[in-house]
Amino acid sequence: MKAAVMGYGTIGSGVVEILEKNKDSIKNKAGEPIEVKYVLDIRDFSGDPIADKIVKDYSIIAQDPEISIVVETMGGVEPAYTFVKAMLEAGKHVATSNKALVADKGAELIALAREKQVNFLFEASVGGGIPIIRPINSCLTGDVIEEITGILNGTTNYMMTQMAEEGLEFDDVLKDAQAKGYAEKDPTADIEGHDACRKIAILTSLVCGQQVDFSDIHTEGITKISATDIKYAKAMGYAIKLLATSKKVGDTYMAMVAPHLLPVSHPLYTVNDVFNAIYVRGNMLGPAMFYGSGAGKLPTASAVVADMVDMAKHVDKNILLQWRPEKLELRDAGQGESIFFVRTNDAKEKVQEIFGDVKFVEIPEIGGEFGFITPVIKEEEFYKKIENVTTLSIIRVAE
């Protein structure tokens, strides 16, 4: 079985490395050897063992009848979309790690793959090496999924863990994460929640079988979380995590990305550092959780290689995958109910007047302010009421 890898960056080179290192076991599981014939990249990599496999024109791959499996690890919607589409149209199976492409063009590429009787697989696009796409598509199919809540971004989870453990401010932790290679030079996609948003859009599309537009999802990042917030969280026995969540409400879902305070009893409380975890609740299965390395070269490449093995096993067969292009209208997040933690330097009497019987939190070393936790309250009602209070920070509380 001949394969091509488009994009020889971190993940792409990881794929080549794993295919070589685990050659025998992969051959055994795929039923035949998988060999990389081409690597598409604009760079030359002279001196690298793959140098003689480098091509710069994707049509060489598309036109080679020997190639049956193509891997896309370039990232971004274009030119990845053009290249992937050409490969599927040429009757080649495609595996990708590219969440931007999948969130944007997933439904279309799945339909094209079905038309051409090949497969478009994307296990690595969510949760890195953690099996979550295939479990949703092939394992939890007896269930109606009522909730998916995940820590889906390793960068921000590392940062929140560091802030909690070291008591540092956001900016210092970000610099540390950048120095360690966990955060990119332009960290916007991670810290503003855009990355997690695309991932929960993909997962929600898969559980409902329709297109969920990531731009419809209420998204807040972690940039407003301060060392003082962490102090309050610790005093209350909570951890702060960026959660991406999707809950079934009637015939649709309500999705959100936002930092949350998590009690010790929460299944995601202990997920630290760059690890990811996805909590899933099925109407028959009940709760389940999937945990592992959500990012990193080899874990992510491991998921891509698993897709390649699955495609080798299904070289003659399209695996049915429900993700229709009809858009699902998400329930407006403002209609949802949440619990809020608020820090304020306003008067307690005023807070009680507006929110009724709330739980106050005070930390001796932090003067001139206090925190309070609301009861369960409709989101839009909360935001209307809170307009009358001077706030220092607002963070949701997960149950």
Add this chain to the structure above:
Amino acid sequence: MKAAVMGYGTIGSGVVEILEKNKDSIKNKAGEPIEVKYVLDIRDFSGDPIADKIVKDYSIIAQDPEISIVVETMGGVEPAYTFVKAMLEAGKHVATSNKALVADKGAELIALAREKQVNFLFEASVGGGIPIIRPINSCLTGDVIEEITGILNGTTNYMMTQMAEEGLEFDDVLKDAQAKGYAEKDPTADIEGHDACRKIAILTSLVCGQQVDFSDIHTEGITKISATDIKYAKAMGYAIKLLATSKKVGDTYMAMVAPHLLPVSHPLYTVNDVFNAIYVRGNMLGPAMFYGSGAGKLPTASAVVADMVDMAKHVDKNILLQWRPEKLELRDAGQGESIFFVRTNDAKEKVQEIFGDVKFVEIPEIGGEFGFITPVIKEEEFYKKIENVTTLSIIRVAE
């Protein structure tokens, strides 16, 4: 798509219930409706809506060309084996929740299914509703699996949790578990570790692709664990769990079922009550964990129904599954290395003389004895040395 269910007990009736309750979503995911035409059982179930589907002769199912999917939820090797074999030979796909059947006849039934170009699936046989069989077969295929360690028996995990939380003795907790329906009248298979042993044999067979005989696996149950052991565990900050583990050693695996002391840092430390969890370490992926309901009617039936959906999607195709009948010779457990916790009323000097510099543990309220923890030591060496010490209990310590 017409199906038959063999055995209308807890799981079998759960399968029928889920197919009815989640009918629309299952139809959507399978690509067509799945309808139960027959239920095989020796009982009549008059008054039950399925009463008119009851048949008592399995050959009626085998000979009906309309039936393409058969579910086996009878349990035990015979007559399940005879019935399942007949169904596969008649060209029908079979899904089973029966770990005894899979551990004993898995390789043979997989080969027969391949010969007949149908599928023999058994997601529900390990970990109840937790997706673990399909993740190993289809998701972690890029990896060489170096370790699988699981809490694979819900009954014993419930009992260990109760002993820890209530401070009760083994016999009292067993009675409570039986009263709640978590333990059977004859609890031997659970409390002696036989159930967990069959499950780790299945998982090990799948990761190595060869037959692993459960009778080769060193198996200890939880019957010797006492309330005093739990007191020591708590004093040291440990939990006691029945672990089933399999580790790659050279070209083979070393497998064992035994109670272990787990530190707070262990990924399975927080798995309580009837929940199961499976920790997997791949050579590329690193650590991953799968958590959920390891038993119970609907969670287990949910996994069976997921197999049915996968079979509907693969009605024309055998999914390649490596589990060759050639037996894998496991590494002898005596050759492995462990850490041991020992309770003794012997002399400390003697213990030090024999084991060198060990860590002593004493609990003020428990007089006349003490505990000690050995360094990492070869199992057979430990058992040779410990012959010279009077022991009150011996439990391994997980790292």
